[in-house]
Amino acid sequence: MADNRAVSYAGAGKVEVHDIAYPKLELADGPGVNPANVGRKCEHGVILKVVSTNICGSDQHMVRGRTTAPEGLVLGHEITGEIVEVGRDVEFLKVGDLCSVPFNIACGRCRNCKERKTGICLNVNPDRPGSAFGYVDMGGWVGGQAEYVMAPYADFNLLKFPDRDQAMAKILDLTMLSDIFPTGFHGAITAGVKPGSTVYIAGAGPVGLAAAVGAQLLGAAVVIVGDMNEDRLAQARSFGCETVDVSTGSPQDQIEQILGIPEVDAAVDAVGFEAKGHGAQSGHEAPATVLNSLMDVTTAGGGIGIPGLYVTGDPGGVDDAAQRGALSLSLGTGWAKSLSFATGQCPVMSYHRELMNAILADRVSIAKAVNATVITLDDAPRGYREFDSGVARKFVIDPHGMLAA
Numbered sequence: 570m571a572d573n574r575a576v577s578y579a580g581a582g583k584v585e586v587h588d589i590a591y592p593k594l595e596l597a598d599g600p601g602v603n604p605a606n607v608g609r610k611c612e613h614g615v616i617l618k619v620v621s622t623n624i625c626g627s628d629q630h631m632v633r634g635r636t637t638a639p640e641g642l643v644l645g646h647e648i649t650g651e652i653v654e655v656g657r658d659v660e661f662l663k664v665g666d667l668c669s670v671p672f673n674i675a676c677g678r679c680r681n682c683k684e685r686k687t688g689i690c691l692n693v694n695p696d697r698p699g700s701a702f703g704y705v706d707m708g709g710w711v712g713g714q715a716e717y718v719m720a721p722y723a724d725f726n727l728l729k730f731p732d733r734d735q736a737m738a739k740i741l742d743l744t745m746l747s748d749i750f751p752t753g754f755h756g757a758i759t760a761g762v763k764p765g766s767t768v769y770i771a772g773a774g775p776v777g778l779a780a781a782v783g784a785q786l787l788g789a790a791v792v793i794v795g796d797m798n799e800d801r802l803a804q805a806r807s808f809g810c811e812t813v814d815v816s817t818g819s820p821q822d823q824i825e826q827i828l829g830i831p832e833v834d835a836a837v838d839a840v841g842f843e844a845k846g847h848g849a850q851s852g853h854e855a856p857a858t859v860l861n862s863l864m865d866v867t868t869a870g871g872g873i874g875i876p877g878l879y880v881t882g883d884p885g886g887v888d889d890a891a892q893r894g895a896l897s898l899s900l901g902t903g904w905a906k907s908l909s910f911a912t913g914q915c916p917v918m919s920y921h922r923e924l925m926n927a928i929l930a931d932r933v934s935i936a937k938a939v940n941a942t943v944i945t946l947d948d949a950p951r952g953y954r955e956f957d958s959g960v961a962r963k964f965v966i967d968p969h970g971m972l973a974a
Contacts, residue, residue: 575715581634600641602709617650645714671917677725688914753779759911764788777839841877
Protein backbone atom coordinates (compact mmCIF):
# COMPACT_ATOMS: atom_id res chain seq x y z
CA MET A 570 0.00 0.00 0.00
CA ALA A 571 1.35 3.45 -0.93
CA ASP A 572 2.12 5.98 1.78
CA ASN A 573 0.23 9.24 2.10
CA ARG A 574 1.09 12.56 3.72
CA ALA A 575 -1.18 15.54 4.21
CA VAL A 576 -1.62 19.01 5.70
CA SER A 577 -3.96 19.25 8.66
CA TYR A 578 -5.32 21.91 11.00
CA ALA A 579 -3.47 21.69 14.32
CA GLY A 580 -5.12 24.48 16.31
CA ALA A 581 -5.42 28.23 15.88
CA GLY A 582 -2.57 29.53 13.78
CA LYS A 583 -1.05 26.12 13.15
CA VAL A 584 -0.93 23.51 10.40
CA GLU A 585 1.13 20.33 10.31
CA VAL A 586 2.32 17.92 7.63
CA HIS A 587 2.10 14.31 8.75
CA ASP A 588 1.30 10.76 7.66
CA ILE A 589 -2.33 9.83 7.10
CA ALA A 590 -4.02 6.71 5.79
CA TYR A 591 -3.93 6.02 2.08
CA PRO A 592 -7.45 6.68 0.80
CA LYS A 593 -10.02 3.96 0.22
CA LEU A 594 -13.29 4.04 -1.68
CA GLU A 595 -15.08 4.37 1.62
CA LEU A 596 -15.38 7.30 4.03
CA ALA A 597 -13.71 6.34 7.32
CA ASP A 598 -14.11 7.93 10.73
CA GLY A 599 -11.85 10.86 11.51
CA PRO A 600 -11.74 14.54 12.51
CA GLY A 601 -14.84 16.33 11.27
CA VAL A 602 -16.50 13.28 9.71
CA ASN A 603 -20.23 13.27 10.35
CA PRO A 604 -21.13 10.00 12.11
CA ALA A 605 -23.82 9.39 9.49
CA ASN A 606 -21.12 9.43 6.79
CA VAL A 607 -18.76 6.94 8.48
CA GLY A 608 -18.52 3.78 6.40
CA ARG A 609 -20.14 5.36 3.35
CA LYS A 610 -19.24 3.23 0.31
CA CYS A 611 -17.87 5.13 -2.69
CA GLU A 612 -17.54 2.66 -5.56
CA HIS A 613 -18.58 5.62 -7.72
CA GLY A 614 -15.31 7.34 -6.74
CA VAL A 615 -11.66 7.38 -7.76
CA ILE A 616 -8.32 7.63 -5.99
CA LEU A 617 -6.22 10.53 -7.25
CA LYS A 618 -2.51 11.13 -7.14
CA VAL A 619 -2.56 14.85 -6.38
CA VAL A 620 -0.75 16.85 -9.05
CA SER A 621 -1.50 20.26 -7.53
CA THR A 622 -3.54 21.56 -4.63
CA ASN A 623 -3.89 25.18 -3.61
CA ILE A 624 -4.06 27.10 -0.34
CA CYS A 625 -7.33 29.04 -0.26
CA GLY A 626 -8.44 32.04 1.76
CA SER A 627 -11.29 29.88 3.03
CA ASP A 628 -8.69 27.52 4.51
CA GLN A 629 -7.17 30.50 6.29
CA HIS A 630 -10.43 31.21 8.13
CA MET A 631 -10.18 27.74 9.69
CA VAL A 632 -6.47 27.98 10.40
CA ARG A 633 -6.96 31.30 12.18
CA GLY A 634 -9.37 29.53 14.52
CA ARG A 635 -12.35 31.45 13.17
CA THR A 636 -14.55 28.41 12.60
CA THR A 637 -15.55 25.32 14.57
CA ALA A 638 -13.11 23.11 12.63
CA PRO A 639 -11.71 20.27 14.79
CA GLU A 640 -7.97 19.77 15.18
CA GLY A 641 -6.67 17.07 12.86
CA LEU A 642 -8.97 18.03 9.98
CA VAL A 643 -7.10 17.39 6.72
CA LEU A 644 -7.25 20.59 4.68
CA GLY A 645 -7.55 21.33 1.00
CA HIS A 646 -10.48 21.67 -1.40
CA GLU A 647 -8.65 22.89 -4.54
CA ILE A 648 -7.47 19.70 -6.21
CA THR A 649 -6.09 18.63 -9.58
CA GLY A 650 -5.06 15.02 -9.87
CA GLU A 651 -4.20 11.94 -11.89
CA ILE A 652 -6.49 8.94 -11.47
CA VAL A 653 -4.65 5.92 -10.06
CA GLU A 654 -7.65 3.77 -9.11
CA VAL A 655 -11.28 3.70 -10.22
CA GLY A 656 -14.25 2.33 -8.32
CA ARG A 657 -16.45 -0.46 -9.59
CA ASP A 658 -19.22 1.92 -10.63
CA VAL A 659 -17.06 4.42 -12.54
CA GLU A 660 -17.88 4.15 -16.25
CA PHE A 661 -16.31 7.02 -18.15
CA LEU A 662 -12.98 7.79 -16.46
CA LYS A 663 -9.87 5.62 -16.40
CA VAL A 664 -6.51 5.28 -14.71
CA GLY A 665 -4.10 7.91 -16.04
CA ASP A 666 -6.73 10.59 -16.72
CA LEU A 667 -5.72 14.07 -15.51
CA CYS A 668 -8.68 15.87 -13.97
CA SER A 669 -9.79 19.01 -12.17
CA VAL A 670 -11.88 18.30 -9.07
CA PRO A 671 -14.59 20.83 -8.19
CA PHE A 672 -14.40 21.77 -4.52
CA ASN A 673 -18.15 21.08 -4.29
CA ILE A 674 -18.97 17.43 -3.75
CA ALA A 675 -22.19 16.61 -5.55
CA CYS A 676 -24.08 13.36 -6.07
CA GLY A 677 -25.51 14.14 -9.51
CA ARG A 678 -28.79 12.49 -8.54
CA CYS A 679 -30.71 14.87 -6.28
CA ARG A 680 -33.04 17.65 -7.37
CA ASN A 681 -30.45 20.38 -6.81
CA CYS A 682 -27.73 18.59 -8.77
CA LYS A 683 -30.14 18.02 -11.65
CA GLU A 684 -30.81 21.76 -11.64
CA ARG A 685 -27.01 22.44 -11.72
CA LYS A 686 -27.07 23.73 -8.14
CA THR A 687 -24.10 21.52 -7.27
CA GLY A 688 -22.99 23.75 -4.40
CA ILE A 689 -26.05 22.65 -2.44
CA CYS A 690 -26.28 18.92 -3.17
CA LEU A 691 -28.82 17.28 -0.86
CA ASN A 692 -27.16 13.89 -0.45
CA VAL A 693 -23.50 14.33 0.51
CA ASN A 694 -23.64 16.16 3.85
CA PRO A 695 -25.97 14.99 6.63
CA ASP A 696 -25.72 18.40 8.36
CA ARG A 697 -26.96 20.69 5.59
CA PRO A 698 -27.13 21.05 1.80
CA GLY A 699 -23.71 21.34 0.19
CA SER A 700 -20.34 19.77 0.80
CA ALA A 701 -16.66 20.25 0.09
CA PHE A 702 -13.35 18.49 0.60
CA GLY A 703 -11.42 19.24 3.78
CA TYR A 704 -13.80 21.78 5.24
CA VAL A 705 -15.62 22.29 8.52
CA ASP A 706 -19.26 21.16 8.72
CA MET A 707 -19.13 19.77 5.18
CA GLY A 708 -19.63 16.10 5.99
CA GLY A 709 -16.04 15.14 6.66
CA TRP A 710 -14.76 14.36 3.17
CA VAL A 711 -10.96 14.20 3.51
CA GLY A 712 -9.07 17.18 2.08
CA GLY A 713 -6.74 17.19 -0.88
CA GLN A 714 -3.65 18.96 0.47
CA ALA A 715 -2.13 15.52 0.39
CA GLU A 716 -0.28 13.10 -1.83
CA TYR A 717 -3.42 11.06 -2.53
CA VAL A 718 -7.14 11.72 -2.09
CA MET A 719 -10.45 10.00 -2.80
CA ALA A 720 -13.00 11.86 -4.94
CA PRO A 721 -16.58 10.46 -4.88
CA TYR A 722 -19.16 10.53 -7.67
CA ALA A 723 -16.29 10.86 -10.10
CA ASP A 724 -18.12 10.51 -13.42
CA PHE A 725 -20.35 13.42 -12.45
CA ASN A 726 -17.89 15.68 -10.65
CA LEU A 727 -14.51 15.46 -12.33
CA LEU A 728 -13.46 17.48 -15.37
CA LYS A 729 -11.05 15.48 -17.52
CA PHE A 730 -8.49 17.51 -19.45
CA PRO A 731 -8.57 16.58 -23.15
CA ASP A 732 -4.79 16.32 -23.62
CA ARG A 733 -2.37 15.51 -20.81
CA ASP A 734 0.71 17.22 -22.28
CA GLN A 735 -1.25 20.37 -23.11
CA ALA A 736 -2.73 20.38 -19.61
CA MET A 737 0.63 19.98 -17.88
CA ALA A 738 1.98 22.89 -19.93
CA LYS A 739 -0.79 25.07 -18.47
CA ILE A 740 -1.17 23.37 -15.12
CA LEU A 741 -0.72 26.55 -13.06
CA ASP A 742 -3.73 28.04 -14.82
CA LEU A 743 -5.78 24.85 -14.82
CA THR A 744 -5.25 24.24 -11.10
CA MET A 745 -7.37 27.34 -10.48
CA LEU A 746 -10.44 25.62 -12.01
CA SER A 747 -11.21 23.67 -8.85
CA ASP A 748 -12.30 26.79 -6.98
CA ILE A 749 -11.02 30.34 -7.24
CA PHE A 750 -11.43 30.98 -10.95
CA PRO A 751 -15.03 29.69 -11.12
CA THR A 752 -15.76 31.29 -7.74
CA GLY A 753 -14.50 34.71 -8.83
CA PHE A 754 -16.26 34.34 -12.18
CA HIS A 755 -19.46 33.35 -10.36
CA GLY A 756 -19.20 36.53 -8.31
CA ALA A 757 -19.04 38.57 -11.52
CA ILE A 758 -21.85 36.61 -13.19
CA THR A 759 -24.21 36.90 -10.23
CA ALA A 760 -23.45 40.62 -9.92
CA GLY A 761 -24.74 40.98 -13.47
CA VAL A 762 -21.47 41.97 -15.16
CA LYS A 763 -21.84 42.28 -18.93
CA PRO A 764 -20.06 44.04 -21.81
CA GLY A 765 -19.52 47.69 -20.93
CA SER A 766 -20.23 47.30 -17.20
CA THR A 767 -18.43 49.23 -14.50
CA VAL A 768 -17.52 46.91 -11.65
CA TYR A 769 -16.24 47.33 -8.10
CA ILE A 770 -14.65 44.32 -6.39
CA ALA A 771 -14.03 44.45 -2.65
CA GLY A 772 -10.91 42.44 -1.81
CA ALA A 773 -7.70 41.90 -3.78
CA GLY A 774 -6.94 38.43 -2.52
CA PRO A 775 -6.91 35.56 -5.02
CA VAL A 776 -10.71 35.31 -5.29
CA GLY A 777 -11.05 39.07 -5.75
CA LEU A 778 -8.38 39.00 -8.45
CA ALA A 779 -10.13 36.03 -10.08
CA ALA A 780 -13.39 38.01 -10.00
CA ALA A 781 -11.59 40.89 -11.71
CA VAL A 782 -10.29 38.55 -14.42
CA GLY A 783 -13.80 37.13 -14.77
CA ALA A 784 -15.28 40.61 -15.14
CA GLN A 785 -12.74 41.43 -17.84
CA LEU A 786 -13.54 38.15 -19.61
CA LEU A 787 -17.23 39.15 -19.55
CA GLY A 788 -16.41 42.45 -21.25
CA ALA A 789 -16.51 44.94 -18.37
CA ALA A 790 -15.46 48.45 -19.37
CA VAL A 791 -13.80 49.31 -16.05
CA VAL A 792 -12.89 46.99 -13.18
CA ILE A 793 -12.03 48.64 -9.87
CA VAL A 794 -10.54 46.61 -7.02
CA GLY A 795 -10.54 47.80 -3.41
CA ASP A 796 -8.26 46.66 -0.60
CA MET A 797 -5.95 48.08 2.07
CA ASN A 798 -2.92 45.96 1.08
CA GLU A 799 -0.77 47.85 -1.42
CA ASP A 800 1.00 44.73 -2.71
CA ARG A 801 -2.32 43.11 -3.57
CA LEU A 802 -3.59 46.33 -5.17
CA ALA A 803 -0.42 46.43 -7.28
CA GLN A 804 -1.16 42.87 -8.39
CA ALA A 805 -4.63 44.01 -9.52
CA ARG A 806 -3.12 46.90 -11.48
CA SER A 807 -0.69 44.49 -13.17
CA PHE A 808 -3.48 43.19 -15.43
CA GLY A 809 -5.37 46.40 -16.07
CA CYS A 810 -7.57 47.04 -13.05
CA GLU A 811 -8.12 50.39 -11.39
CA THR A 812 -7.68 50.33 -7.60
CA VAL A 813 -8.87 52.09 -4.46
CA ASP A 814 -7.21 51.98 -1.03
CA VAL A 815 -10.01 51.62 1.52
CA SER A 816 -7.61 52.26 4.40
CA THR A 817 -7.90 55.94 3.45
CA GLY A 818 -11.70 55.97 3.60
CA SER A 819 -14.86 54.55 2.06
CA PRO A 820 -14.58 53.78 -1.65
CA GLN A 821 -17.20 56.20 -3.03
CA ASP A 822 -14.94 59.24 -3.43
CA GLN A 823 -12.16 57.22 -5.07
CA ILE A 824 -14.63 55.52 -7.42
CA GLU A 825 -15.94 58.97 -8.37
CA GLN A 826 -12.40 60.10 -9.19
CA ILE A 827 -12.07 57.14 -11.58
CA LEU A 828 -15.53 57.09 -13.17
CA GLY A 829 -16.85 60.62 -12.64
CA ILE A 830 -19.72 59.23 -10.56
CA PRO A 831 -19.57 57.51 -7.15
CA GLU A 832 -21.29 54.30 -8.22
CA VAL A 833 -20.87 51.20 -10.36
CA ASP A 834 -23.19 48.89 -12.27
CA ALA A 835 -22.14 45.75 -10.40
CA ALA A 836 -20.19 44.86 -7.26
CA VAL A 837 -18.54 41.77 -5.79
CA ASP A 838 -17.77 40.94 -2.15
CA ALA A 839 -14.58 38.86 -2.19
CA VAL A 840 -13.77 39.54 1.47
CA GLY A 841 -16.32 37.74 3.62
CA PHE A 842 -16.92 37.64 7.34
CA GLU A 843 -13.49 38.82 8.54
CA ALA A 844 -13.95 42.25 6.92
CA LYS A 845 -12.37 45.29 8.54
CA GLY A 846 -13.63 48.85 8.69
CA HIS A 847 -12.64 51.52 6.18
CA GLY A 848 -10.64 54.65 6.79
CA ALA A 849 -9.97 55.38 10.45
CA GLN A 850 -11.57 52.04 11.36
CA SER A 851 -9.40 50.02 8.96
CA GLY A 852 -7.51 48.28 11.76
CA HIS A 853 -10.69 47.03 13.42
CA GLU A 854 -12.86 44.11 12.40
CA ALA A 855 -16.32 45.18 11.31
CA PRO A 856 -17.89 42.26 9.43
CA ALA A 857 -20.79 44.17 7.84
CA THR A 858 -18.58 46.93 6.42
CA VAL A 859 -18.03 45.49 2.95
CA LEU A 860 -21.65 44.52 2.29
CA ASN A 861 -22.93 47.88 3.48
CA SER A 862 -20.39 49.77 1.37
CA LEU A 863 -21.30 47.70 -1.69
CA MET A 864 -24.95 48.65 -1.25
CA ASP A 865 -23.86 52.29 -1.16
CA VAL A 866 -21.73 52.17 -4.32
CA THR A 867 -23.94 49.95 -6.50
CA THR A 868 -26.37 51.77 -8.76
CA ALA A 869 -30.11 51.35 -8.23
CA GLY A 870 -31.24 48.13 -9.87
CA GLY A 871 -27.71 46.72 -9.84
CA GLY A 872 -26.41 43.45 -8.48
CA ILE A 873 -24.02 42.31 -5.76
CA GLY A 874 -22.28 38.94 -6.04
CA ILE A 875 -21.05 37.54 -2.72
CA PRO A 876 -18.49 34.76 -3.18
CA GLY A 877 -16.78 35.88 0.04
CA LEU A 878 -17.34 33.34 2.84
CA TYR A 879 -19.85 33.93 5.63
CA VAL A 880 -20.35 31.39 8.42
CA THR A 881 -22.93 30.55 11.07
CA GLY A 882 -20.30 29.78 13.71
CA ASP A 883 -17.35 32.15 14.30
CA PRO A 884 -15.72 31.71 17.75
CA GLY A 885 -13.59 34.80 17.14
CA GLY A 886 -16.44 37.11 16.12
CA VAL A 887 -16.36 40.65 17.48
CA ASP A 888 -19.66 40.20 19.35
CA ASP A 889 -22.34 37.61 20.09
CA ALA A 890 -24.20 38.41 16.88
CA ALA A 891 -21.11 38.05 14.70
CA GLN A 892 -20.30 34.74 16.36
CA ARG A 893 -23.67 33.50 15.07
CA GLY A 894 -23.19 35.02 11.62
CA ALA A 895 -25.72 37.79 12.31
CA LEU A 896 -24.54 41.09 10.84
CA SER A 897 -25.91 44.63 11.08
CA LEU A 898 -26.78 45.11 7.43
CA SER A 899 -28.51 48.16 6.01
CA LEU A 900 -31.04 45.99 4.22
CA GLY A 901 -33.28 49.01 3.84
CA THR A 902 -30.67 50.51 1.51
CA GLY A 903 -30.69 47.37 -0.59
CA TRP A 904 -34.47 47.30 -0.69
CA ALA A 905 -34.80 51.00 -1.54
CA LYS A 906 -32.31 50.63 -4.42
CA SER A 907 -33.85 47.35 -5.69
CA LEU A 908 -30.47 45.61 -5.46
CA SER A 909 -30.08 41.91 -6.08
CA PHE A 910 -27.87 39.71 -3.91
CA ALA A 911 -26.38 36.29 -4.65
CA THR A 912 -24.65 34.27 -1.94
CA GLY A 913 -23.36 30.78 -1.27
CA GLN A 914 -20.93 28.26 -2.69
CA CYS A 915 -20.10 28.65 -6.35
CA PRO A 916 -21.51 25.74 -8.39
CA VAL A 917 -18.13 25.04 -10.02
CA MET A 918 -19.55 22.67 -12.62
CA SER A 919 -21.58 25.52 -14.14
CA TYR A 920 -18.37 27.20 -15.26
CA HIS A 921 -15.28 25.00 -15.18
CA ARG A 922 -15.48 23.48 -18.66
CA GLU A 923 -15.89 26.83 -20.40
CA LEU A 924 -13.15 28.43 -18.29
CA MET A 925 -10.88 25.47 -19.11
CA ASN A 926 -11.48 26.16 -22.80
CA ALA A 927 -10.62 29.83 -22.30
CA ILE A 928 -7.34 28.82 -20.64
CA LEU A 929 -6.41 26.25 -23.28
CA ALA A 930 -7.21 28.75 -26.06
CA ASP A 931 -4.95 31.40 -24.44
CA ARG A 932 -7.89 33.73 -23.78
CA VAL A 933 -6.95 34.18 -20.13
CA SER A 934 -3.91 33.82 -17.85
CA ILE A 935 -5.39 33.37 -14.39
CA ALA A 936 -2.15 32.04 -12.82
CA LYS A 937 -0.29 35.23 -13.73
CA ALA A 938 -3.15 37.40 -12.48
CA VAL A 939 -3.13 35.78 -9.02
CA ASN A 940 0.68 35.37 -8.93
CA ALA A 941 0.65 31.57 -8.61
CA THR A 942 3.63 30.41 -6.52
CA VAL A 943 4.63 26.73 -6.34
CA ILE A 944 5.73 25.21 -3.01
CA THR A 945 6.34 21.68 -1.77
CA LEU A 946 4.02 19.81 0.58
CA ASP A 947 6.55 20.22 3.39
CA ASP A 948 6.54 23.97 2.76
CA ALA A 949 2.78 24.24 3.32
CA PRO A 950 3.08 25.65 6.88
CA ARG A 951 5.29 28.46 5.55
CA GLY A 952 2.83 29.04 2.71
CA TYR A 953 -0.01 29.42 5.19
CA ARG A 954 1.99 31.89 7.30
CA GLU A 955 3.00 34.00 4.32
CA PHE A 956 -0.50 33.99 2.83
CA ASP A 957 -1.91 35.04 6.19
CA SER A 958 0.56 37.94 6.31
CA GLY A 959 -1.06 39.34 3.16
CA VAL A 960 1.47 38.54 0.44
CA ALA A 961 0.14 38.96 -3.09
CA ARG A 962 0.52 35.30 -4.02
CA LYS A 963 -1.61 32.23 -4.61
CA PHE A 964 0.28 29.25 -3.18
CA VAL A 965 0.12 26.04 -5.19
CA ILE A 966 1.30 22.88 -3.41
CA ASP A 967 3.23 20.35 -5.54
CA PRO A 968 3.07 17.11 -3.52
CA HIS A 969 4.98 14.89 -5.97
CA GLY A 970 7.32 17.38 -7.66
CA MET A 971 5.37 17.10 -10.91
CA LEU A 972 5.11 20.87 -11.41
CA ALA A 973 8.77 21.41 -10.62
CA ALA A 974 9.68 18.73 -13.15
